[in-house]
Amino acid sequence: MMVLQSFIDGLLIGGVYATISVGLSLAFGVMRIINWAQGELLMISMYIAYAIFMALGVDPYLVMVLTAVIMFGVGYLLQNSIISNLLARETAREPISVLLFTSGLGMFLSNGVLAVIGANPLSVITQYSGKMIVIGNLYFSLPRVISFFIAVVVTILLYFFIQRSEMGRAIRATSQNRQVATLMGINQKKIYNIAFAISIALVGMSGGLLLPYYTVSYSIGTTFSFKAFVVVVLGGKGSILGALIGGLIVGVIERVGALFFSETVAQMFVFLIFIIVLLFKPNGLLGEKDLQ
Amino acid sequence: MLKIDNIVVNYGNFEALHGISLEIGDGEIVALLGGNGAGKTTTINSVSGMTHVVSGDIIYNGQSIKDMPSFDRVKQGIIQVPEGRKLFPSMTVYENLLVGSYLPETRKHREENLEMCYEIFPKLKERRNQLAGSLSGGEQQMCAISRALMSCPKLLMLDEPSLGLAPVVVDMIFDTIVRINKLGVTILLVEQNVLATLDIANRGYVIEVGNNVMNGSAEELLNNDDMRKAYLGI
């Protein structure tokens, strides 16, 4: 029973890992950039969600929507004004300057928060905090259950958006061959702006999902960035459904591992999986080289 | 319709075109001939806006398009079928054609264009749900040409469409090019297959290492001695 409880707990937290990672995978699949600041942007999102919640006192899931919208704008501006200019100077397919920029941005954000807000962790009590769903002997925290369902539904919606919509097809075309996509009249910069904005909006949404049950501090970014990389490699770089499955797997390994060993050892398991996948299945579980 | 006026094009410090000029009238089929590395692809990529044009000008319907972003040139009907087909390999044939009509202006004509493509190339209709990466060379070329037709071309530039194809398939592709031309589409045909190309072209230009070396009607080029020695081995 304990194992089942931990397994489901793992799935629940894995949903949020998935949405953070889907964003990372999308940006990589389309733009071939690795956003090292994904975790720090999540941390910022949680502070923004916290501030909105404190200021407006509205339902945390409305806060989540607002945070996602704000972060969409942040992602759009970052790509439109900075990343696109770095990319324009680089001819390499997997540009190094953007890598340096995002890792610098990550450090800037965590140190900035430390300097301005301080090191004290923050958490909020919402109307959902502490509520439980009880099924037999199993107990599930309500905000985690909600966050799981929102995360899974949004990931699947994004998958269909990428597969079926006009914009989604243009995003995939750009991912497969950006020069030829341009020859079809597709404005590459606009596609990059939108893809990166969606990527960061997912981070904003994840921050909103975590707010009711997760304590935020300036230093949580690195942990989440690392987990997101593991998930993306596990699921297949550029694969949206892969990131969903990868996120759930990492969540389960953590929770079930923590049951038998400790949280720390469970993290080592996650790293072990990362190495094994890199060595034996470098394209990941659902991986292909193009965004899908 | 199109006038390329003495363009110089660089890749970094390397000057690939040293001043290429070329003119195409409405409704013509014009050939652009030359060996490997002559600068044919660079020339049409310059028309598509994919290169850095250092000097000279490109005039399309009386307007300079030299500084126009490449995706806007597509809106003007300047469409390219790139060398080596370059389909989107992880998409189906049908999806490749849909991407061809991505722009809202062309999306309006999607259904009729799709029908036209399937009528010209019935094979594509059979294969429409297959991944483009799994097609044979000839089928890929049909798909690449159809993808271009989905973009409502006014000027269609084809970069070595016969490359790597069996002679029967080449004949079929060239017949199709004539058919597309008869629909009112102006054609710039980049080729190394000189005989087949001059057979369907009105006029031709020959370039070598980034310079114009010859131009004239198809007949003049076919009867030119230098041309026969250099490209036809006669």
Ligand SMILES: Nc1ncnc2c1ncn2[C@@H]1O[C@H](COP(=O)(O)OP(=O)(O)O)[C@@H](O)[C@H]1O
């Ligand atoms: N992307 C590029 N970077 C550097 N040099 C290039 C590039 N593309 C083509 N070139 C060079 O420019 C010249 C013309 O090439 P290209 O236009 O492809 O010739 P063609 O299409 O006639 O074979 C060649 O010397 C080629 O090596």
Ligand SMILES: [Mg+2]
């Ligand atoms: Mg070429």
